[in-house]
Amino acid sequence: MAASSSFLSTASLSNPKSTISFASSVSPAPVPSLRRVVFRSPSSHRRVMTVRSKIREIFMPALSSTMTEGKIVSWIKTEGEKLAKGESVVVVESDKADMDVETFYDGYLAAIVVGEGETAPVGAAIGLLAETEAEIEEAKNKAASKPSSSAVVPSPPPATSSPAPAIAQPSPAAAASDGPRKTVATPHAKKLAKQHKVDIGSVAGTGPFGRITASDVEAAAGLAPTVTPPPPPPLPPAAAPAPTAKATTTSSPPLLPDASIVPFTAMQSAVSKNMIESLSVPTFRVGYPVNTDALDALYEKVKPKGVTMTAILAKAAGMALAQHPVVNASCKDGKSFSYNSNINVAVAVAINGGLITPVLQDADKLDLYLLSQKWKELVGKARSKQLQPHEYNSGTFTLSNLGMFGVDRFDAILPPGQGAIMAVGASKPTVVADKDGFFSVKNKMLVNVTADHRIVYGADLAAFLQTFAKIVENPDSLTL
8 A cells, every 4th residue: 555645636716826736846726617607586686606617637746855757656546436535546656655645625536637657747737626527528628638748758849930830850950940049140141141131030040050051041032052162161060960969879888789778767766866966075985893792792682672783773873973963964055054953864775676765763862662663664664665755855864784785894875965874884703903912803893984075074973983883882872
């Protein structure tokens, strides 16, 4: 069963131009149709009342702050089916989860604008809701008159005042000729236009990106192209885009035999966007070895009670962050940074087809056993794609643990909007020497932290790691 959210349908009796938004998306209210109803009183006075039919627009909601478009997983209701307020109507796939979308109104699902498997930008109409059964046909007519570009990827509108309307190919030249623009012409073309009194603004250019050449001006003036040296130069520019286009297509290596192209899912697209965004942040990394003998003993003691190692590490990180708030800070605009009032530890979880970071909110304050219970709930919801937006986008610090796979060390990429991320490796027996020169074998794990160098400096991160190590090496405080 998918998680639950809601959409807003728009309609207004007093102001047909009003808008209602869900999260960051906005959908303009459709103009209701009018019906005239005439009432006659016994005194034969004639009274006319105008009734507006309520056909509401169901729009694509913004299910997260990073969502720009959504995919229709399935329509729970069918066209013509009656709906009650609060009923789930459609399942939408956002960049992180699948969510049931509910209706705020009673009525009938009159028309489905965006079908199953199709995508639509946030705020676009995906269906129409009629208040009465009699208005279903009217709503279907409205849906049929809507442009189909609301689904999948919206295409640019066709030119309305183009000198060459027959050209409908989305080529650079056609795109350049759509709408008002600055006239681009070669110097010789301008000279010819002035000489033959041709309005150069009305000439359709055939050169690269709609550039007006001398031959275009001569054609507009009704002259035969001359064979003088000036006209030939425009020909090479016209052929110039061909090599560049060929160069761009050949710049990427050809596909291997039997290779196939797989488009990103919504979640993979979100991860890709975040990773590219993180490249703009100046980061540095610090590693620190931590003795885990006492931690391993504690884990064996509390494991039968349902406590996970992830919860223990998140609790330890939360307690260390409370003593070093700058590591829990965030910089989002490159001009200032903010100290976060809550310590919300996000933990990376691999799920089918992607990666998500459920958030343990107030990790420094919650009891270890309650934190473990909360973590199990979050993992279950993440694997079934039922996480609510605040359960995966409110992290102030991230923890990534690959120790269960035997990985001894790795570096993690800093998520956008956070100050630091901790990468935890496996705990392994290590030969160590004490201050007296005696050798012994102790379990150690290597912790690597990647931090935003705009707000966190080397000394800050070293002090944080020392505090984290003390908490892990003396874990009694974790169970208090």
